[in-house]
Amino acid sequence: MTAFGPPIESDAATAPFFAAAARDELVLPRCASCGGWYPPEVTICCGALEWAAAAGHGILVTWAVVHTAPHPAFASLLPFRTALVELAEGPWLQVRLVGPGEPAAGCPVRITFAHPAEGASYPVGTLEGP
Numbered sequence: 001m002t003a004f005g006p007p008i009e010s011d012a013a014t015a016p017f018f019a020a021a022a023r024d025e026l027v028l029p030r031c032a033s034c035g036g037w038y039p040p041e042v043t044i045c046c047g048a049l050e051w052a053a054a055a056g057h058g059i060l061v062t063w064a065v066v067h068t069a070p071h072p073a074f075a076s077l078l079p080f081r082t083a084l085v086e087l088a089e090g091p092w093l094q095v096r097l098v099g100p101g102e103p104a105a106g107c108p109v110r111i112t113f114a115h116p117a118e119g120a121s122y123p124v125g126t127l128e129g130p
C-alpha cells in the first residue's frame, strides 16, 4: 500500500499496538479482571489492561468522505473515506476505509494493514461488500 499521510511515531504506550500492526495483527486492550475489550486509546478499567489479539473484523457504523486535507501529506490522496468500525469484540475503531464498493451501515469490514516506508504500520478498514 502506498504511503498515506504523515509518518506515525509510536511511543511506549502504543508500541505493542503498532508492533502487532507491523505483523498484520490487530490487538486491543483487554481487562484482565472483567474481560472487557477497549479501543486502543483506553488505558483504565477495573483491572490491568493487557494487549490481546482481536478477530480483525467488524461492521461499518458510519463513514465520511474527506475532501479537505487535514495535513499537507494527505493532499495528493483526496478524496478519501474515513470510517468508524464496530469490531467483533465491541470497541469502535476509526480507520481509513479502502476497497471497492459503496459503503453502507452494517457492511462487513475486514481490518487490514498499511506498511508505509516511513513510520509505523497501521490498520485500515477494507469493505467486504454487502
Ligand SMILES: [Zn+2]
Residues within 6 Å of the ligand: 031, 032, 033, 034, 035, 036, 045, 046, 047
Ligand atoms: Zn475491567
